Amino acid sequence: xxxxxxxxxxxxxxxxxxxxxxxxxxxxxxxxxxxxxxxxxxxxxxxxxxxxxxxxxxxxxxxxxxxxxxxxxxxxxxxxxxxxxxxxxxxxxxxxxxxxxxxxxxxxxxxxxxxxxxxxxxxxxxxxxxxxxxxxxxxxxxxxxxxxxxxxxxxxxxxxxxxxxxxxxxxxxxxxxxxxxxxxxxxxxxxxxxxxxxxxxxxxxxxxxxxxxx
Amino acid sequence: xxxxxxxxxxxxxxxxxxxxxxxxxxxxxxxxxxxxxxxxxxxxxxxxxxxxxxxxxxxxxxxxxxxxxxxxxxxxxxxxxxxxxxxxxxxxxxxxxxxxxxxxxxxxxxxxxxxxxxxxxxxxxxxxxxxxxxxxxxxxxxxxxxxxxxxxxxxxxxxxxxxxxxxxxxxxxxxxxxxxxxxxxxxxxxxxxxxxxxxxxxxxxxxxxxxxxxxxxxxxxxxxxxxxxxxxxxxxxxxxxxxxxxxxxxxxxxxxxxxxxxxxxxxxxxxxxxxxxxxxxxxxxxxxxxxxxxxxxxxxxxxxxxxxxxxxxxxxxxxxxxxxxxxxxxxxxxxxxxxxxxxxxxxxxxxxxxxxxxxxxxxxxxxxxxxxxxxxxxxxxxxxxxxxxxxxxxxxxxxxxxxxxxxx
Numbered sequence: 001x002x003x004x005x006x007x008x009x010x011x012x013x014x015x016x017x018x019x020x021x022x023x024x025x026x027x028x029x030x031x032x033x034x035x036x037x038x039x040x041x042x043x044x045x046x047x048x049x050x051x052x053x054x055x056x057x058x059x060x061x062x063x064x065x066x067x068x069x070x071x072x073x074x075x076x077x078x079x080x081x082x083x084x085x086x087x088x089x090x091x092x093x094x095x096x097x098x099x100x101x102x103x104x105x106x107x108x109x110x111x112x113x114x115x116x117x118x119x120x121x122x123x124x125x126x127x128x129x130x131x132x133x134x135x136x137x138x139x140x141x142x143x144x145x146x147x148x149x150x151x152x153x154x155x156x157x158x159x160x161x162x163x164x165x166x167x168x169x170x171x172x173x174x175x176x177x178x179x180x181x182x183x184x185x186x187x188x189x190x191x192x193x194x195x196x197x198x199x200x201x202x203x204x205x206x207x208x209x210x211x212x213x214x
Numbered sequence: 215x216x217x218x219x220x221x222x223x224x225x226x227x228x229x230x231x232x233x234x235x236x237x238x239x240x241x242x243x244x245x246x247x248x249x250x251x252x253x254x255x256x257x258x259x260x261x262x263x264x265x266x267x268x269x270x271x272x273x274x275x276x277x278x279x280x281x282x283x284x285x286x287x288x289x290x291x292x293x294x295x296x297x298x299x300x301x302x303x304x305x306x307x308x309x310x311x312x313x314x315x316x317x318x319x320x321x322x323x324x325x326x327x328x329x330x331x332x333x334x335x336x337x338x339x340x341x342x343x344x345x346x347x348x349x350x351x352x353x354x355x356x357x358x359x360x361x362x363x364x365x366x367x368x369x370x371x372x373x374x375x376x377x378x379x380x381x382x383x384x385x386x387x388x389x390x391x392x393x394x395x396x397x398x399x400x401x402x403x404x405x406x407x408x409x410x411x412x413x414x415x416x417x418x419x420x421x422x423x424x425x426x427x428x429x430x431x432x433x434x435x436x437x438x439x440x441x442x443x444x445x446x447x448x449x450x451x452x453x454x455x456x457x458x459x460x461x462x463x464x465x466x467x468x469x470x471x472x473x474x475x476x477x478x479x480x481x482x483x484x485x486x487x488x489x490x491x492x493x494x495x496x497x498x499x500x501x502x503x504x505x506x507x508x509x510x511x512x513x514x515x516x517x518x519x520x521x522x523x524x525x526x527x528x529x530x531x532x533x534x535x536x537x538x539x540x541x542x543x544x545x546x547x548x549x550x551x552x553x554x555x556x557x558x559x560x561x562x563x564x565x566x567x568x569x570x571x572x573x574x575x576x577x578x579x580x581x582x583x584x585x586x587x588x589x590x591x592x593x594x595x596x597x598x599x600x601x602x603x604x605x606x607x608x609x610x611x612x613x614x615x616x617x618x619x620x621x622x
Contacts, residue, residue: 009442009443012446015453015454016453018457022457084441084497089513108448108485110449110452110453111455111477111480111481112477113453113457113459
């Protein structure tokens with residue numbers, strides 16, 4: 001897999017390069033600003049881009065804007081956005097174009113190497129990855145009358161993992177359940193929430209997130 | 215014990231005596247200058263006094279600036295002054311002197327202090343002298359033709375020694391009276407010579423604005439340094455620990471467990487850091503400004519929420535934080551307890567206040583619990599001299615209104 005990194009903190013950038021390289025991923029370019037990032041993807045499209053939300057010169061959301069712009073130039077370009085903190089409004093911005101291959105994670109998730117690489121591969125494959133903390137924020141802000149309260153704790157876990165972008169297999173692995181059990185839970189969830197059953201993948205994430213944000 | 219209280223009082227009294235005695239000299243000068251001012255003022259209609267006005271004004275300014283320095287030292291409060299410069303031809307100088315409000319403050323002081331300063335100085339000189347006189351009666355009464363003290367004749371030794379008691383009385387009077395007297399004359403001068411209220415308030419406002427701006431820079435610096443940089447450092451630690459864990463995949467269990475524990479500890483530290491920074495100054499406020507941050511809150515509200523924003527002036531960062539948390543708390547409570555189907559958030563400026571209102575169509579009857587979230591909001595808002603109002607009749611609608619001064 002060929003990846004382009006955009007991160008202004010030198011320590012972090014070098015660390016990411018080392019981490020990815022040690023997992024057999026080629027880092028085509030490691031840049032420290034938005035302009036260089038857009039240039040780097042201008043040539044041959046990488047398999048994925050890892051970019052920090054805050055980049056010079058203003059350190060507000062240059063990275064985010066560059067990610068959105070990059071996907072405008074190359075629709076479907078897999079982009080994994082890293083941030084010091086997460087807000088669901090930013091997630092919404094990234095998911096806005098409805099095309100898969102988007103990830104939004106807290107920077108500290110890179111510490112769990114296995115999960116980070118997994119997330120990167122999922123994004124590169126066109127999947128969706130949303131940081132659990134974003135989902136937690138969405139799950140917390142519910143009305144007292146929300147049907148979400150009718151879900152069992154296990155079902156809430158499955159719902160959360162679906163919203164984070166995990167496929168059924170991934171959910172089964174994390175919760176140590178059989179695939180059949182996972183499927184059953186998902187069917188129950190969609191029933192209780194009154195959602196039409198959705199196939200795997202990006203569309204399902206969008207449907208669940210749309211429900212949670214409504 | 216009596217000694218401990220006495221010494222500082224004696225020191226204070228001697229300081230007061232010095233102040234008042236100098237004040238005596240200054241008071242006499244002021245009195246004469248005041249007289250001169252009257253004379254010049256009387257002669258001016260006849261055109262004679264004009265050339266005297268500039269030098270007299272300069273002399274008055276000299277006197278008052280001496281007094282300002284003395285008062286500033288005594289009271290520990292600076293007493294700034296601004297006088298119009300006198301330059302150019304005579305007519306321009308006269309015009310400057312007469313149009314300067316400071317000139318009239320100086321004249322008022324001359325008149326008042328001419329009397330008060332002189333009188334106070336007299337008391338400060340007289341009391342010690344009387345005391346010495348009374349104490350030493352035994353030493354000289356026999357040598358003086360008609361010795362008397364306080365109007366009573368001294369005709370015997372016992373009477374003479376009673377002078378000591380009288381002396382003590384004078385001393386006591388001095389110790390009790392002189393320090394407050396000096397403070398009072400200083401304060402009187404302070405009131406007469408200080409710049410008018412408008413100027414003082416402007417200075418206070420400017421100082422406060424500067425303080426708030428400095429606070430805002432600090433908050434942003436904390437957010438940048440603490441949040442971003444420190445977080446990046448910790449993330450680097452996490453990355454290394456993560457890679458260590460991977461390389462220990464074949465290693466014995468204890469080593470793996472230790473690496474995992476180190477990883478969890480660092481991860482917890484990072485999460486905690488993020489939460490702490492959020493309560494100081496939510497990063498979303500820096501990234502999107504107050505209206506953007508509140509828009510994010512409204513968009514994220516489980517109860518459908520409309521947001522109306524009217525232009526408001528730029529606010530200090532800490533005030534923005536208070537407004538943000540107020541709306542966040544209101545929306546959270548609304549979602550949990552109100553049973554509302556719709557909510558409105560309104561953000562606007564009213565006179566010099568920033569007003570944030572959160573209204574819902576729920577069943578009302580909301581109350582702020584002590585120690586609850588709304589109480590916390592109220593504390594933040596009150597710290598900026600703002601107000602929180604909760605209007606929630608049973609049956610609704612409920613409105614939470616937060617007012618924060620945006621003027622300084």
